[in-house]
Amino acid sequence: MARRLLAVAVVCLVVLAGCQGGMSGDATTDPTTTAPTTEQMTDAAGTTTQPGANASFSYDDPDADTLGWEGGYWYNESISVDRSDGLNDSELHTVVNRSMARVEVVRGLEFNQSVPVDVISREEFANDTAASYENVTRNGTLHQNVKWEAMFMVGEDENAIDVLASNRAGSVLGYYSPSEDRIAIVSEDTESPQMDEITLSQELFHGLQTHRFNTSELNQSTQELHNAKDGIIEGDGNYVDHRYQQRCERDWDCLRPTDSESPSGSDRHTGIALTRLQPYSDGPVFVEQLYESGGWDAVNDVYENPPASTEQTIHPDRYGVDEPTPVSVADTSTDAWTVPETGNDSVDFASFGEAGLFTMLWYPSYVETQATGQPADVVIPTTHLLAPARNNDTLDLYNYSHPYTDGWDGDKLVPYAASDSLNTSETAYVWASTWDSASDATEFADAYRELLQYHGAERVSDAGPNVWRIPDDSDSGYADAFRVTTTEGRVTIVNAPTVDQLDAVHDSS
Structure with missing residues (x-):
C-alpha cells in the first residue's frame, strides 16, 4: 500500500510535461468533536484563526480519547519542530501524533491503536527492496518475465524482477507494512532524514484502514485485482491526502518536503509504473463521488464490496453494476x-484488466515521444493519457479510458x-x-x-x-x-x- 502517487507524478512532470496542475476542491468540514470545527474557527469577516492562536480553545488533554486528539496533541495545536537536522525521536513522536489527530478529523475515523513510524534513507530502502526480491523462485521469475513480456514492456533479454525492484526502490516515498503493522517514511537525505506530512498522513491512514477494514485480507493476487482493490484502498488514501493538503494550504501549518527530498524518477520503467498508477488516479475520483453522494458512510460501505475491476473505477457508474466475467483458458498444450x-x-x-490493456496500447507512443521529443500516435496517442478524464483540478491525474479497451x-x-x-x-x-x-x-x-x-x-x-x-x-x-x-x-x-x-x-x- 505504498504511496506512489506523488512519486510517479515526478516522472510525469519530467517526461510528460503539463500533466499535473495544482490541487483544489471543496472546503473540508471537520466532524463534530470536542475541538472547534472550521466554521467555529472562522470569524464573521472570513478570517481563519491559525492553529494555536484560538484563545477560546482549551488544549488540555481530554478525559477520554476523542476524534481530533491523539497522544497528547490536538489536530490544530502548534508544535515546535526543527527540521534542519532531521527529526529526533521526540520530534517524530510529536509530528506523528498530531498527524494522527488530523487524519481523524479529515476522515472522521478514530485511531484505536498507534502505528510505529520510522524514517529511513533511500539507500536503506533500496537495500531492503533488493533483499525482498532475492528469494524469488525460478518459476516466479519466469512468471513475471512472461507477463511483462506479454505487455511489451520487458524484453526477452531483460529480467522483470530486476526492473520491478528498481521501480519500487526509486519511487516510494513511504509505505505501511500490514504484516509488521509499521510505517516507514523514505527520505532522500541520508544525513538528516526529514518528513513530508502529507506522505505521513496517507501511511497513517493505511494503518487505520487495516485496523478498521482489514484491507490486508483483500484478494490482490493479480495485477488487475491489485489495481481494482487499490481503487478503494489507495483511492481513499489519496482522497484523504487531498483533503489533508487543502487544510495545510488553508489553516494548518504542515511539514512539507524540499525539492532535494523528492525522488528523481529517472530510472523508473514508466510503462510498468503507469500500469500500476491507475488506482491512484481514478481511485480518488471514485471515492470523491461516493463521499459527495453519501458521506463517509458510503465510502466505508465499499470496503464490504470493493471494486471488482479497474473498469469499475475508470467508469465509476459501472461499480456494482457491470461485474467482470471469469475467463477460462483450456490447457490444450502438448507435453513439451x-x-x-x-x-x-x-x-x-x-x-491486467482494462487499465493494463490500455497502458499496453499506449506505451509505444510514450517510447516514441521520448525518442523524438514530439507527441506520438502509434496505437493510442501519448497525449490521450494526459487528457483530464473528469476533474481538471487533477484529483484524476490520467485518463485510462479509450474506445480500444x-x-x-x-x-x-x-x-x-x-x-x-x-x-x-x-x-x-x-x-x-x-x-x-x-x-x-x-x-x-x-x-x-x-x-x-x-x-x-x-x-x-x-x-x-x-x-x-x-x-x-x-x-x-x-x-x-x-x-x-x-x-x-x-x-x-x-x-x-x-x-x-x-x-x-x-x-x-
Whole structure:
C-alpha cells in the first residue's frame, strides 16, 4: 500500500510535461468533536484563526480519547519542530501524533491503536527492496518475465524482477507494512532524514484502514485485482491526502518536503509504473463521488464490496453494476509445455484488466515521444493519457479510458515454459479476453495487431490469416510468433518462440 502517487507524478512532470496542475476542491468540514470545527474557527469577516492562536480553545488533554486528539496533541495545536537536522525521536513522536489527530478529523475515523513510524534513507530502502526480491523462485521469475513480456514492456533479454525492484526502490516515498503493522517514511537525505506530512498522513491512514477494514485480507493476487482493490484502498488514501493538503494550504501549518527530498524518477520503467498508477488516479475520483453522494458512510460501505475491476473505477457508474466475467483458458498444450507453479500461494496466471490493456496500447507512443521529443500516435496517442478524464483540478491525474479497451469484460494470461528448457528458459503464453460485444472484441484485436506491427511483426501468410511473426533479427526484444483470433466477444492471443510451436502451446482446432 505504498504511496506512489506523488512519486510517479515526478516522472510525469519530467517526461510528460503539463500533466499535473495544482490541487483544489471543496472546503473540508471537520466532524463534530470536542475541538472547534472550521466554521467555529472562522470569524464573521472570513478570517481563519491559525492553529494555536484560538484563545477560546482549551488544549488540555481530554478525559477520554476523542476524534481530533491523539497522544497528547490536538489536530490544530502548534508544535515546535526543527527540521534542519532531521527529526529526533521526540520530534517524530510529536509530528506523528498530531498527524494522527488530523487524519481523524479529515476522515472522521478514530485511531484505536498507534502505528510505529520510522524514517529511513533511500539507500536503506533500496537495500531492503533488493533483499525482498532475492528469494524469488525460478518459476516466479519466469512468471513475471512472461507477463511483462506479454505487455511489451520487458524484453526477452531483460529480467522483470530486476526492473520491478528498481521501480519500487526509486519511487516510494513511504509505505505501511500490514504484516509488521509499521510505517516507514523514505527520505532522500541520508544525513538528516526529514518528513513530508502529507506522505505521513496517507501511511497513517493505511494503518487505520487495516485496523478498521482489514484491507490486508483483500484478494490482490493479480495485477488487475491489485489495481481494482487499490481503487478503494489507495483511492481513499489519496482522497484523504487531498483533503489533508487543502487544510495545510488553508489553516494548518504542515511539514512539507524540499525539492532535494523528492525522488528523481529517472530510472523508473514508466510503462510498468503507469500500469500500476491507475488506482491512484481514478481511485480518488471514485471515492470523491461516493463521499459527495453519501458521506463517509458510503465510502466505508465499499470496503464490504470493493471494486471488482479497474473498469469499475475508470467508469465509476459501472461499480456494482457491470461485474467482470471469469475467463477460462483450456490447457490444450502438448507435453513439451507446462505452466510453471509459482508456489508461495501465488496464482499461476495473470490478469491486467482494462487499465493494463490500455497502458499496453499506449506505451509505444510514450517510447516514441521520448525518442523524438514530439507527441506520438502509434496505437493510442501519448497525449490521450494526459487528457483530464473528469476533474481538471487533477484529483484524476490520467485518463485510462479509450474506445480500444472500453468494453473489456475479463482477461486471463496463462504463462508456459518449455518442459526441457531449464537453461534457456524458453517461454510462451495464452492470453484470452472477453468483451461486452463482438465489435468491442474486434476493435481491441485490431489495435493489438497495430501493436504487433509497431514491434516489427509481419503476417505469416502460409500459416493462416491470424498468424504474425516478429523476426529473430528484430531489435525489439520480442522476437516470437503470435496468433490472434476473435470468436464472437472473445479474443485469444497465443505466443510461442516459433510459428510451428503455436499449436503445441495452444491447439487451435
